[in-house]
Amino acid sequence: MAKTKNTHTRRLLCQALIASCALGAGGAWAQQTIKIANIVELSGGGATAGTNFKNGVELAVKEINASGGILGKKIESTTSDTQSNPGIAKGLTQKAIDDDVFAIFGPVFSGSIMVSMAESRRAEVPNFTGGEAAAITEQGNKYVFRTSFTQATAMPKLARYIDQKMKVKTLAVIYVNNDFGKGGLDSIKKALAATPVKVAAEISTEPGQIDFAAAVLRAKQSNADALFAYSNEEESARLLRELRKQGYAKPIVGETTLTGQKVIDLAGDAANGAIAHVGLTVDAPNPAIRAFRAKFEKEYKYVSDHNGMKGYSGVYLLKAAIEKTGKLDAKAVAQTLHGLKVSATQQPGVLMDVSIDGKGDLDRESFMVEVKNGKQEVIATVPALGAAAAK
């Protein structure tokens, strides 16, 4: 019954669309539904991340529509595949703007959003991304919004944890010598400068490196109290294996990647004991996240990763901003998003209390996880940077 009704509504919508196009009244029609475009990686290297993000967005859209939409308007979402290619992402963003969308979700890859966000900026359309490169929000773009942390927001939290909870005095850093790794090294050094923790060794490794014997040896020689490992997935796995091989007995800390399921799968037993800071995890001991995990699993028959949470919470951020603005004006909504604070008790879909700053970066609680028996387990909750500073 619901389905027939749904098809019926859709047919009506289609008719409305045709009619409005025929009359050249596209603008007037845009007020009837809130059109959003999902521009994500459904094939190529980013397929896993993109698919999760898209599923998260669609789940949120379905829920919001079922509970009456935003300001009484239903959301209508379309999805297109960037093939993990920045050029295609840019073209699709342009196309979505031509279709007069209200907001754009994706791409997830930093390299893609860096290119495509120029289009949404020009058209003054809010663009939510899963990208985590610091540079995305460094360019004064008033229309790009993150759904997750950056290196620059994650590292101060991690540094605080290393100092206060782990009581580490000296830290060896093994990083990968590319933009990601060097950015991470700079951020952690900057963050550690505010703490008494000293960096005992900076050990550079190459992207695609196979043999980490020399790197691990240098970490051991540095005699540091703990090791901070910051590399891509495969390299992290090989590094963990070499650390295990050489019997490295001190704590191994990382950021997100180090304890990702892919790294755990590749590193096997060697991943056990590794600790990392993660911005989002479905394992978090938080009722809203638990509920999300269950709904997502029911809908898609698998457990979401953090990208699913990014897409899902992103749509609810948009909802909160539109409701606060009180009208369907994309430019005004983008303005509202800057400086917006959303509490999870009022808007459970954002999953955690969150605040967005003037650049489009967000701040909220995050988690420390440890790999135990081949699974991530949350061992601590790290307060939001703003909250911790306020104390």
Add this chain to the structure above:
Amino acid sequence: MTDFLQLLLSGLATGSIYALAALGFTLLWQASGTINFAQGEFVMLPAFAMLACMSFGAPLGIAFVLTVLLAVVVLGWGFKRGVVDPLLRFGMMPIVVATIGLSIAMRNGVRAGFSAEAHPFPNLFADKIFNVAGVTVTLADIGTFALAVAIVLATQAFLSRTVTGRAMQAVAQNTESAQVLGIDVPRMVFYTFAINATLAVAAALLVTPTYLAKFDMGEGLGTKAFFAAIIGGFNNSRGALVGGLIVGVAENLAAAYISPAYKDAVALLIFMLVILFKPQGLLGRKEERKV
């Protein structure tokens, strides 16, 4: 000193794998005067074949045997009949170009079928660690090294001690005379290709737990093995072993004592020095090739 030993041991394990792939280069060169630039992909493909077998529930041993059979047919017979035989009469260049093309096709084929992500691969050896005089050694390192050296030496012994092996060498040295003496030349050449394919599967078995099964894992491996073969001597099977070990150890030492950024340059540097001062390779002999 213990640090040095640690690096040396680790380098020997890596080097012995380069040696296995390098041996394939020297064998094919000796038997048919061809250079196979898809050698790295010849290691990558069996890794995925074994993974595929295991995904159907076969244990590692059975997957290995099945893959050897498959490799002998596809990478041995198929490669010889499909690529080398039709092109050989036009000289070496077309084969070089064809194998480069083949390597690209194999890489992208695997990427399309198995995605661009790395896949874990079970280790042949148990996860055991020994501590000898401050140096930590794993069973995997020792096992890889021992097995690779044993395979190289066994191949060497097969070539010099058995009738078939000698016949293969005779074909390599002078095809016409070998034919006159009643040796089945095409069959001997096929044997070489079959042995090369088997070596590739063995290399895949040893290397994949560390490299991880990935579509581009053969790229670096093939280049290193080529350098190793040139350094050791392209026409000497034992040279492949020496070359492989030199490259593996030099890389590790360079990463620790110079910088990991120059790790890959070291093999290239030794390669250039050898080409300049001893073009036949460290263990190779000067040869006049028949025109």
